[in-house]
Amino acid sequence: MSLEEQQSDEPAELESGVSRGDELADLLGDLVVGREEHMNAPGLVIRPDEVQDALFKLRDEAGFDHLSCVTAQEYEDRYESIYHLTKFDDRTDEVSVVVPTSKDNPVSQSAEPVFRTADWHEREAYDLVGIQYEDHPDLRRILLPETWQGHPLGLDYDQDRPQIATLREHANPLEEDHRAGDSNTMYINIGPHHPATHGVLHVETVVDGEQVVDLESDIGYLHRCEEQMCQQGTYRHQIMPYPDRWDYISAGLLNEWAYARTAEDLADIEVPEYAQIIRTMSAELCRIASHMIALGTFALDVYGDFTAIFMYAMRDREIVQNILEDLTGQRMMFNYFRLGGVVWDLPEPREEFFEKIRDFLDGLPQALEEYHDMITSNEILQARTVGTGVLPPEVAKSYGATGPVARGSGIDYDLRRDDSYGYYDELDWDVVVEDGCDNFSRLLVRMREVEESAKIIQQCVDLLEDWPEDERNIQANVPRTLKPEEDTEIYRAVEGAKGELGIYIRADGTDKPARFKIRSPCFSNLQTLPEMSEGEYIPDMIASLGSLDIVLGEVDR
């Protein structure tokens, strides 16, 4: 695809002495009507009817091939959509395209023709904030029910006004016989309560025989207003409990890190090295726990194996959870990170704690061997997963897929390395990439990532063990109330268990964020499902869904 070729001539531009913002502004020429500075990237202000031109230019001529997130927000005098662009090849090269629209006519051009991932992101912006996107293929509500009144993240939304809808508007689409004409297709609802959807996902499928003709995921059954909750909390303490509940499959610490990283950069807090190592170690433990469940439920999906592999995976998770419980005091909702460090030091006696981790790591190779015996070298599983659910790399990029889904499609992209944070760049580990692009390679990526995580943990434990006792500094000095300056904006991401987990914060000079936007990896990854399964058999669709490893708490937020 043209994306790949364009990147070759891109470094030449970087060489020049002018700032990145000027350079890009030059490239876009008259399209830029103003400039902003965000903490992570230069911001270019674009007129609402020229969004596509600007984005096409940035994508094809400057190589920005990853639309990471779309943030929508309402100011006193205008609406604003921000497109956070970056590159799969160079994560640190970022630009924000800011598109203001007027209050009385909030219409802005859609970015969907440029980046397909914009489809859902803009629907969400429409749903929650109320910006209309012209040219959008299907501008409907996405998280809230169709019949919802008002846009809850808008400024004048009154949450106590009862929402009333007639049941007729909510009629069951299957109540009547849906036999239409002489077509041979059949409409099937999978979910929202279905064991294979991993939570409350609703997949509307049209099948012809056993083949999926058309498929649409209907989300929003777990939209718990996470963004609103975070906007109501103070930076210092009240926000941290919520990230645990985004990706709740024990990936809590990875999510907490996303918030910690963003807020620390926003308030310019330096984290002590010792705390960084603890963070790195515990976060990787979470990753193992999370991948274990992905493994167990995938086997459950593919051959309904509730007895062996699922239980094995649970067994290993229990061990990880015990370790994390020793460290943080909770099995799942850790609330362990603080801005500027972690809440407390490793549990005493330290030797015992290290011993526990070491035991787990020693047993892991054997456990993985078992998994490989039972799963990856199992013929049934191979027959079901090799070559099914194919997701070519260009498609994955266009949908903004990240994490194991992208790495299973041969995209070498991992924020731990590409935009390093914590202690990762000091350690010795590899990014796992498989280029099979199918369900099987996504599974393999996860299994091999567990090994890499184990390597990281091993090195962290070694470091922690030898750390001099009087230098165990677990928290930086952080002011009691944090009030970042008005109008500072930042977008930062970390590598969560499922991919790039980003957070956008706009400060307004108070101790609470004015806008808190979560970029969830699953939200973008789930968008690839129709691409992978249309034309395939229904069971392959289930396998693809399993291999995406979504968490509805994070999809819906």
Add this chain to the structure above:
Amino acid sequence: MSSEQKPFVTDDTQVQTETRDARMAGADDRFNSKLREAFGSSPFILTKFDKFMNWVRGSSMFMLQFGIACCSIEMMHTYAIKHDLDRFAAGVPRASPRQADVIIVPGTIVSKFAPRMKRVYDQMPEPKFVVGMGSCTISGGPFQEGYNVIKGAEEVIPVDIHIPGCPPRPEALIYGIAKLQERIANGESSPVTVKPYELEQFGDLERDEIVDKLAAQIDEDDLVMRYNWADSP
């Protein structure tokens, strides 16, 4: 009495007696159970049929495989090894509501999901029991103030047992289920109350002014549902 009737006459009553003796006596104590003791040497027990049914109901519960949010991960751990809920006769989850007696509601219920959950609950055969797991099913939990969050499962379906925690530990869930079994065995279950959801179905709209105002626009026999339950009666 009836113990003298022998519908199936076999020659070797001797064998039976021996087996029975072996079971009654210490040698093979593991065969012994309260039930067998109650049987004694007579093949009959006297009990009320209701009581017997309640006992059976409590000792063999089919759970619905129903995951909503974070709590469902702890629920999976409760089903899986180490905690193994099956030990307490509340075993492997059933995927279909038509085969289930107990629904554990593990997570936050939001406006879009509430009607679906109600439907799943309605599809379960009577008698059915509900275990609310986690703070979210009690009050909305950490998301209580959210615009989209139902303030507790009680708003939608009647709940027998509430298990607090965020999430409750597997031990807590097991305790809650044991309590439910106890209640079932004693023949108790929560009274079926009419929920706001149903109230409105029956057109009892007076108590809500806004509904009144809107009523003019609504067909006489049209039904009404609400998404936020902030000021439900």
